[in-house]
Amino acid sequence: MKRRIRVLAVLLSAAMFAGACQAEPQKTEEEKKIEKEQNIVKEEKEYQAKLNLIQPSAYSNADGLKLEKGSYISIIGKAKGNDYWDEVEKGALQAAADINEQLGYEGKDKIKVTYSAPDTADDVDEQVNILDEELARYPIAVGIAIADAKACEVQFDLATDSEIPVVAFDSGSDYQGVMATVSTDNEAAAKEAAVKLAEEIGDEGEIILFVQDSKSKAALLREKGITEEIQTNHPNISIVNVYHMDQLEEMQKIVADEINAGTYQIDKEETGEDAADGAEREKVTPESITEEQVIDYILAKHPNIKGCLATNEGSLLLALDGLERNAMNTVKVVGFDASEKEVQALSDGKVTGLIAQNPFGMGYATVVAAARAALNMGNEAVVNTGYTWVTQEGLEEEPIQKILY
Numbered sequence: 463m464k465r466r467i468r469v470l471a472v473l474l475s476a477a478m479f480a481g482a483c484q485a486e487p488q489k490t491e492e493e494k495k496i497e498k499e500q501n502i503v504k505e506e507k508e509y510q511a512k513l514n515l516i517q518p519s520a521y522s523n524a525d526g527l528k529l530e531k532g533s534y535i536s537i538i539g540k541a542k543g544n545d546y547w548d549e550v551e552k553g554a555l556q557a558a559a560d561i562n563e564q565l566g567y568e569g570k571d572k573i574k575v576t577y578s579a580p581d582t583a584d585d586v587d588e589q590v591n592i593l594d595e596e597l598a599r600y601p602i603a604v605g606i607a608i609a610d611a612k613a614c615e616v617q618f619d620l621a622t623d624s625e626i627p628v629v630a631f632d633s634g635s636d637y638q639g640v641m642a643t644v645s646t647d648n649e650a651a652a653k654e655a656a657v658k659l660a661e662e663i664g665d666e667g668e669i670i671l672f673v674q675d676s677k678s679k680a681a682l683l684r685e686k687g688i689t690e691e692i693q694t695n696h697p698n699i700s701i702v703n704v705y706h707m708d709q710l711e712e713m714q715k716i717v718a719d720e721i722n723a724g725t726y727q728i729d730k731e732e733t734g735e736d737a738a739d740g741a742e743r744e745k746v747t748p749e750s751i752t753e754e755q756v757i758d759y760i761l762a763k764h765p766n767i768k769g770c771l772a773t774n775e776g777s778l779l780l781a782l783d784g785l786e787r788n789a790m791n792t793v794k795v796v797g798f799d800a801s802e803k804e805v806q807a808l809s810d811g812k813v814t815g816l817i818a819q820n821p822f823g824m825g826y827a828t829v830v831a832a833a834r835a836a837l838n839m840g841n842e843a844v845v846n847t848g849y850t851w852v853t854q855e856g857l858e859e860e861p862i863q864k865i866l867y
Contacts, residue, residue, distance in 0.1 A: 509553075509556060509822055511861070511864035511865055512553070512820055512822045512823045512826075512864070512865055513823055513826060515820050515823055515847060515848030515849075515850075515865070516820070516823045516826070516827050516845065516846070516847050516848065517845070517846045517848070518842055518845070520830075521644070521826075521827040521830045521831060521842075521845050522823070522826070522827065522830075523560070523830075524557060524560035524561040524563075524564045524830065525564065526839075527561050527564070527565075527830065527833040527834070527837065528565065528837065529561065529565070529573050529602070529833055529836065529837065530602075531567060531570075531571040531572075532570060532571060532572070532573075532574070533573050533574070533602045533836070534573075534574045534575075534576075534599065534601045534602060535558070535573070535574070535575045535576075535601055535602060535603050535604075535605070535829055535832050535833065535836075536575075536576055536578070536596040536599070536601040536603075536604045536605070537550075537551075537554045537575060537576065537577045537578075537604075537605045537606075537631075537825065537828060537829065537832075538577075538578055538579060538589065538592055538593060538596060538604065538605070538606040538607065539551070539577060539578070539579035539606075539607045539632070540579060540580070540583060540584050540589065540607045540609045540632065540633070540678075541579050541580065541582075541583035541584065542577070542578075542579040542580075542581075544583075544775070544801065545775070545799075545801035545802055545867055546774075546775060546799055546801060546819075546821050546867075547579060547821070548867075549821035549822045549825065549867045550577070550607075550631075550632070550821045550822070550824055550825035550828075551577040551825060552822055552825065553821065553822035553823060553824060553825025553826035553827075553828075553829075554575050554577055554605075554825035554826065554828060554829050555575060555577070555825075556822075556825075556826055557575065557825070557826040557827075557828075557829035557830055558572075558573050558574070558575035558829060561573050561829075561833065573833075575829055577825075578592050578596070579592070580592065580609075583776070584609045584674070584675055584677075584678070584708065585609070586609045586610040586613050586677070589606075589609050589613075589614075590613055590614060590617065593606060593614060593617045594617060597617060597620060597621055597624065597626060600624065600626065601626060602626070602832075602833075602836040603626065603627045603628070603629065603641075603832035603833065603835050603836040604621060604626060604627070604628050604629070604832070605628075605629045605630075605631050605644070605828040605829065605831070605832045606628065606629075606630060606631070607630070607631050607632035607633050608630055608633050608634060608635045608678065608679065609633070609675075609677065609678055610677040610678065611633070611634070611635040611636065611677060611678060611679045611682070612635070612677075613677075614635070614637070615635075615637055618637050618639055618640070619639075621639075622639050627641045627832070627835035627836060628640055628641060629641050629642050629643075629644060629828055629831045629832045629835060629841070630642070630643045630644070630645075631643070631644040631645060631824055631825075631827075631828040631831075632644075632645055632646075632680060632821075632824060633645065633678040633679045633680035633681070634679045634680075635679060636679075641831065641835040641841050642831040642834075642835065642841035642842060642843060642844070642845055643843065643844050643845070644824055644827045644828045644831055644845040644847060645680065645824065645844075645845075645846070645847060646680075646819045646820070646824075646846070646847060646848070646849050647846050647849070648679075648680050648683035648684050648687065649683050649684075649686060649687035650687070651684070651687070651798070651817045651819075651849045652683065652684040652685070652686070652687025652688045652691070652773070652817075653687045653688070653690070653691040654817065654851060655688065655771055655796050655797075655798070655815075655817050656687070656688045656691035656692055656696075656771065657691060657695075658796055658814070658815050658851065659769045659771050659794060659796040659814070660691075660692070660695075660696045660699055662769065662794040662796070662814050663699070663768040663769045663794050664768075665696055665698060665699065666698035666699060666768075667698075667699060667700075667766075667767070667768030667769065668699075668700050668701075668702045668764060668766055668767045668768060668769075669692075669699060669700070669701055669702070669767060669768065669769040669770065669771060670701070670702060670703045670704075670705065670760065670761075670764060670767055670769075670770050670771075670781075671685065671688060671689075671701060671703070671704040671705070671770075671771050671772075671773070672705050672707070672770060672771070672772040672773065672777035672778070672780060672781045673685050673704060673705065673706050673707070673772075673773045673777060674706075674707055674708075674773055674774040674776060674777050675706055675707060675708040676706040676708055676709060677708065681706075681773060681774075684773040684798070685704065685773070688701075688771060688773075689701065702764045702767065703760055703763070703764055705756075705757070705760055705777075707776060707777055707780070710753055710756065711748065713751075713756045713759075713760075714748040714749065714751040714756060715748040716759075717748075717751045717755060717756055717759045718746045718747060718748040718750070718751055720759075721746045722745050722746055726759065726762070728755055728758070753780070754783070754784070754787070757780060757781070757783070757784035758784060758787060758788060760784075761784055761785070761788050761790060762788070765790075767790075767793055768792075768793065768794060769793060769794045769795070769796070770785065770793055770794070770795045770796075771795075771796050771797070772795070772796070772797040772798065773797075773798050774797075774798050774799055775797075775798070775799040775801045775803070775804055777797075778795070778797035778798070778799070778804060778807075778813070779803060779804070781795060781797075782795065782807060782812055782813070786812075794814050795812065795813045795814055796813070796814050796815050796816070796817075797813055797815075797816050797817070798816070798817045798819065799816065799817070799818065799819060800816050800818035800819070800852060800865075800866050800867060801867070804816055805852075805857070805866060808852065808853070808854055808857060809854060809857060811854060814853070815851060815852060815853045815854075816851075816852045817849050817850075817851060817852075818849060818850045818851075818852045818862075818865060818866065819847070819848075819849050820847045820848045820849065820850075820865065821867065822867065823847040823848065824847045827845050827847055831845060850862065850865050852866075
């Protein structure tokens with residue numbers, strides 16, 4: 463009897479195994495091909511919304527870019543290791559992957575795209591050195607986010623002499639030999655940011671601008687757009703201060719001079735000292751003044767501000783920290799970019815709204831523009847990578863989620 467049971471068990475197991483095999487038949491080559499195509503489409507959906515923002519649309523795909531095997535494109539940013547520039551790099555590498563897939567290149571034949579940038583954000587000298595090094599490697603094209611609009615002209619002349627086309631992205635220059643500029647429409651985005659802030663403060667009152675630098679084309683255009691919008695269409699709003707993050711030394715001197723003159727005091731409430739006692743104390747050196755103290759000084763000089771507008775992630779976080787330190791929680795804040803920290807601040811209600819740029823699309827379109835330049839296909843002078851206005855209320859909407867980073 464036991465033997466009979468064992469035989470039945472074996473037969474039953476075999477039947478189940480056979481059934482499992484029948485339930486999962488081997489896929490044909492055609493089915494495997496279809497599945498692969500479906501997976502590609504699924505992967506594309508993860509970033510397609512960002513590519514859809516790019517205009518002209520020819521820069522949102524790798525079609526027709528018949529580059530030679532092993533070609534090398536160099537992409538140079540202003541910084542690395544933060545959300546925005548990581549997205550630029552991801553977009554550039556995705557463009558390379560798409561070009562290789564279109565051309566069927568594998569292994570050593572693949573098109574190579576590298577991203578490099580200064581260790582310190584907006585370090586003009588280091589960026590120029592990187593550009594020199596990259597030109598010495600003779601890439602087929604270079605894409606660069608120019609930290610100082612006037613700094614790279616010698617290198618651009620060298621690139622022209624070596625027949626290496628240059629594409630600007632994020633922030634361009636007036637150099638005539640640049641083949642294309644791939645960026646946000648900075649003036650339009652800045653004007654919209656100014657309009658949104660004006661609405662939030664009832665179209666009247668004092669505001670402060672926090673600008674990432676005083677040298678890059680992107681920063682200059684944003685400041686220009688904001689200033690023109692306020693002066694032209696919002697006569698009851700006044701911009702009482704513009705702080706450029708690359709002018710810290712100048713501001714340190716101003717703060718130190720006022721402290722030494724007795725017209726301003728740091729931590730007056732904590733020390734209990736009067737400003738008039740400043741002349742009796744040891745002289746304060748500009749180098750001893752921190753950037754946080756500079757921001758506190760600016761806010762102390764303008765205690766009645768109703769709004770702040772910051773033109774990138776770094777300037778926005780600096781402004782938020784200063785407002786929090788000084789308990790100025792009713793001040794409305796509008797900023798640029800959509801990093802994890804900025805989105806969290808938006809979610810927490812500390813920020814009214816963000817101009818979310820499209821760094822992934824910027825990196826992608828820059829590689830496409832660089833490839834087109836190398837192939838003498840012609841380029842648009844300006845490639846607009848788009849932006850989106852993001853508020854706390856719309857933060858969880860699917861279209862917004864698809865463009866965040």
